[in-house]
Amino acid sequence: MEGLTDYAGDIFNPYLREWKEGGGRIVGYACVATPREFLDAAGVLPYRIRALGNPDRELADAYLARFNCGFCRACLQLGLDGSYDFLDGLVETNGCDHLRGMFENWQYVKKLDFFHYLHVPHLISEEALEFFAEELELYREAISAHFGVDVSDASLLEAMERSNRVRGKLRELFSLREKERPCLTGTDVLAALLLESSLPPAVFEEYLDGLLATVRSREVSGYRSRLLLAGSASDELGLVKEIEGVGGLVVTDALCYGTRAFWALPELEGDPIHAMAESYLKNLYCARMFDDYPNRLAFVMDAARRAGVEGAVLVYNKFCDLHGVENVSLRTDLEKEGIPVLILEKEYGAGADIGRIRTRVQAFLERIGG
Amino acid sequence: MATQADKEIPGLFDRAYALFTLVNSLPDEMSDEEIAGLLHVLPADIRSTLSSILHRRHRRAGMLFLKMIAAWLEEAVGARQRGQKLLLGTFNYLPEFIHAFRGAVLLTSEVITTLGVVSLEGQGERYWDYAMGLGIPDFLCSANTIALGSVLTGCDIIPDGIVQSAPGACDANSKIHEFVAREYDIPQFFIEKPNYTDRRGREQYQKNFLACVRQLEGFIGEELDEERLREVLEKSNRCTELFYELWDLRKFVPCPVPNIFSLFTFATRFTMWGRDEGIRLFTTMVETVKEIMEKDDYVAPERARTVWTYLPYFFDFSGFFNWLEEQGVVYLNDVLTACFPTIIDTTDMQSMLRGLAESAWNMPMTRQMGGDSMMIRWLDDIVHCVNDLGANAAVYCGHHSCKQTWSVVAAVRNEIQKRAGVPTLCLQGDSWIRRMTPMSVLQEEISSFVDNVLARKPRGARRKAE
Numbered sequence: 001m002e003g004l005t006d007y008a009g010d011i012f013n014p015y016l017r018e019w020k021e022g023g024g025r026i027v028g029y030a031c032v033a034t035p036r037e038f039l040d041a042a043g044v045l046p047y048r049i050r051a052l053g054n055p056d057r058e059l060a061d062a063y064l065a066r067f068n069c070g071f072c073r074a075c076l077q078l079g080l081d082g083s084y085d086f087l088d089g090l091v092e093t094n095g096c097d098h099l100r101g102m103f104e105n106w107q108y109v110k111k112l113d114f115f116h117y118l119h120v121p122h123l124i125s126e127e128a129l130e131f132f133a134e135e136l137e138l139y140r141e142a143i144s145a146h147f148g149v150d151v152s153d154a155s156l157l158e159a160m161e162r163s164n165r166v167r168g169k170l171r172e173l174f175s176l177r178e179k180e181r182p183c184l185t186g187t188d189v190l191a192a193l194l195l196e197s198s199l200p201p202a203v204f205e206e207y208l209d210g211l212l213a214t215v216r217s218r219e220v221s222g223y224r225s226r227l228l229l230a231g232s233a234s235d236e237l238g239l240v241k242e243i244e245g246v247g248g249l250v251v252t253d254a255l256c257y258g259t260r261a262f263w264a265l266p267e268l269e270g271d272p273i274h275a276m277a278e279s280y281l282k283n284l285y286c287a288r289m290f291d292d293y294p295n296r297l298a299f300v301m302d303a304a305r306r307a308g309v310e311g312a313v314l315v316y317n318k319f320c321d322l323h324g325v326e327n328v329s330l331r332t333d334l335e336k337e338g339i340p341v342l343i344l345e346k347e348y349g350a351g352a353d354i355g356r357i358r359t360r361v362q363a364f365l366e367r368i369g370g
Numbered sequence: 371m372a373t374q375a376d377k378e379i380p381g382l383f384d385r386a387y388a389l390f391t392l393v394n395s396l397p398d399e400m401s402d403e404e405i406a407g408l409l410h411v412l413p414a415d416i417r418s419t420l421s422s423i424l425h426r427r428h429r430r431a432g433m434l435f436l437k438m439i440a441a442w443l444e445e446a447v448g449a450r451q452r453g454q455k456l457l458l459g460t461f462n463y464l465p466e467f468i469h470a471f472r473g474a475v476l477l478t479s480e481v482i483t484t485l486g487v488v489s490l491e492g493q494g495e496r497y498w499d500y501a502m503g504l505g506i507p508d509f510l511c512s513a514n515t516i517a518l519g520s521v522l523t524g525c526d527i528i529p530d531g532i533v534q535s536a537p538g539a540c541d542a543n544s545k546i547h548e549f550v551a552r553e554y555d556i557p558q559f560f561i562e563k564p565n566y567t568d569r570r571g572r573e574q575y576q577k578n579f580l581a582c583v584r585q586l587e588g589f590i591g592e593e594l595d596e597e598r599l600r601e602v603l604e605k606s607n608r609c610t611e612l613f614y615e616l617w618d619l620r621k622f623v624p625c626p627v628p629n630i631f632s633l634f635t636f637a638t639r640f641t642m643w644g645r646d647e648g649i650r651l652f653t654t655m656v657e658t659v660k661e662i663m664e665k666d667d668y669v670a671p672e673r674a675r676t677v678w679t680y681l682p683y684f685f686d687f688s689g690f691f692n693w694l695e696e697q698g699v700v701y702l703n704d705v706l707t708a709c710f711p712t713i714i715d716t717t718d719m720q721s722m723l724r725g726l727a728e729s730a731w732n733m734p735m736t737r738q739m740g741g742d743s744m745m746i747r748w749l750d751d752i753v754h755c756v757n758d759l760g761a762n763a764a765v766y767c768g769h770h771s772c773k774q775t776w777s778v779v780a781a782v783r784n785e786i787q788k789r790a791g792v793p794t795l796c797l798q799g800d801s802w803i804r805r806m807t808p809m810s811v812l813q814e815e816i817s818s819f820v821d822n823v824l825a826r827k828p829r830g831a832r833r834k835a836e
Contacts, residue, residue, distance in 0.1 A: 067776045097774040101774070117742055119742075121564070122538055122562055123537070134570075290537050290560060293552060318509070319509050321771075321773065324509070325506060325546060326545070328504060329549060
């Protein structure tokens with residue numbers, strides 16, 4: 001089962017092929033604010049769009065510009081070059097300006113039959129929650145109508161229960177990573193999380209059970225410092241591997257492909273739509289939300305304390321306005337709490353950037369005494 | 371945040387205020403010789419600005435414009451003494467809404483940046499650099515970051531609160547304002563636009579707007595007064611009528627409206643809309659255009675009629691607005707003037723608040739980029755402007771931080787060609803920072819476009835008829 005890890009770097013892994021060959025449908029989403037449980041409840045496989053460090057841009061750059069985030073350009077490239085042709089539709093959110101551009105151009109060119117825009121408010125208030133709940137109702141109706149499946153409250157609750165079970169196990173995996181003698185590396189954990197959003201749920205859960213059973217007795221050694229990794233969308237296994245390659249073990253994170261994707265556990269009591277609205281909106285921990293910085297800081301600080309980190313690396317892709325600014329505040333606040341910070345601006349998927357990144361991480365580790 | 375050394379740099383607002391209020395000592399009417407004498411003693415940057423604003427063809431309007439801006443700045447400076455709250459806002463926030471409060475004054479960060487860039491020695495670069503020094507990324511929007519960089523130095527005017535309608539329409543704008551609010555622990559008041567243009571979206575927006583009204587009333591400590599609101603909105607309505615009168619005058623060929631009147635128009639929209647100063651300026655602009663038509667006073671034969679699909683360039687008024695005019699290139703409008711104001715029903719409080727929410731919905735950028743698609747409303751507006759104003763080309767200035775427009779400009783360019791039949795020139799440059807692309811390079815690209823694309827003649831030997 002552990003061999004599955006090899007598929008973390010695959011866009012279209014054999015399990016997805018099998019799913020499609022069996023008549024299964026797959027819908028892509030990119031933003032962590034997308035409640036995937038609705039798709040699961042309809043029997044549709046939710047698939048989180050990723051670019052896995054893809055450095056190519058030539059098709060995407062005919063639509064997005066060089067002033068757009070490299071991650072979104074790399075994803076669009078894969079959307080346009082046919083790598084994502086196995087998708088039966090897309091769910092867009094207004095995550096950020098770059099992401100909106102990516103989806104809009106993808107749909108402009110490909111014209112997918114199922115393309116749903118889920119509006120996620122930027123503020124947390126009673127009015128916003130009510131609006132978001134209405135949005136989720138529309139989302140449910142769109143899925144039901146297009147795929148000809150009734151996404152009932154009961155099936156939604158079932159999907160939420162399944163999802164919460166996996167979320168709970170992922171927390172367990174995190175505790176093994178965050179403990180004093182970590183059982184696995186940050187690269188291992190990111191690989192597991194990338195699999196989580198690209199495998200049929202049952203396959204992933206079985207894999208996760210196997211992983212939890214085998215890694216408990218392991219111990220990672222030979223590292224210089226314990227680090228927290230936070231910042232903008234990062235699905236680059238290579239980046240984490242580079243950081244760990246020079247001795248900075250990533251023992252926890254606050255990434256949207258990391259903890260932010262599974263930490264919250266929606267309530268299973270009462271109206272599932274309101275439970276989902278509340279859980280997703282109040283636990284976004286994303287710099288796109290306004291008037292919510294204290295919660296985001298608390299989320300990062302909790303992770304840092306839980307894992308006893310000696311330093312934090314805050315990454316952002318060039319041209320990411322949200323995290324580019326947010327990291328300045330986070331740096332100040334983390335340093336006030338005695339956690340040294342390295343801010344890394346990077347070009348997504350650029351091999352040429354790796355040497356620079358390695359040098360900066362090495363210097364940071366020297367600085368913090370690792 | 372700022373050190374003592376930083377505090378030795380005077381703030382952008384204070385410096386721009388000192389310079390702009392000098393115009394109060396100038397007479398309303400000045401001869402060419404007097405203007406030449408005035409420009410002679412000024413540093414290069416402000417000389418370029420004033421020579422453009424006070425061009426002989428539209429000097430009366432230019433002088434009124436300067437005095438309107440000076441009055442706007444003076445109100446902000448005296449706000450605290452008068453017991454008013456000083457609010458800092460984004461350009462897509464309604465000034466007439468704040469004018470309706472006795473106890474508040476609105477400063478618009480993009481306008482302050484522009485005033486600094488067009489008047490100060492070194493433009494606004496030192497404040498931009500200061501923000502970069504704090505770690506703010508260099509791809510953020512200079513329109514906000516220059517003014518807010520100055521606020522962050524700690525030696526400039528510090529607002530009591532921030533009013534915001536950028537979330538959902540521009541991340542860069544929203545984040546830098548949020549950063550400043552956090553640094554100074556000042557409250558923010560948001561009007562969030564849901565990314566829907568249908569009835570549901572409008573209803574939600576009305577709710578969000580009303581919630582913001584209540585929050586601001588609490589913060590300012592004053593309920594909106596119906597009579598005062600009516601007075602402001604009646605003046606706003608007059609501005610709207612004059613806005614469209616000026617719009618219609620742009621349709622004439624050759625276009626009699628000076629290029630810089632677009633800037634006067636949106637600057638009024640962001641500052642003195644709903645005030646006597648705004649009405650006076652619009653009235654004078656309309657009169658000036660009619661005089662130009664009567665006297666047949668055109669700068670050069672018309673070679674191109676352009677709709678600017680986003681912004682102009684602000685760091686060299688003379689090199690931009692005047693130069694275009696000298697080349698026979700008409701600057702018809704841009705997205706900042708594409709705010710399509712409507713007459714507000716002033717019958718009662720409810721109708722006025724509904725009208726205000728509708729105006730807020732239509733403010734530039736909110737209207738276009740805050741839609742369910744970043745492309746569709748923007749494209750519809752450009753196509754409308756091109757057709758209505760008889761443009762033969764579109765120009766995208768490619769302000770480097772506008773990630774929303776950069777995200778869809780390629781598709782928009784294709785669709786403009788299909789739907790309106792005109793080509794789009796895509797430039798690259800920062801609208802407020804000259805370092806990115808110098809004006810000479812932009813001029814060269816515009817010239818090439820006009821000469822080679824718009825004025826292109828078929829080449830080669832003509833085929834003989836069979």
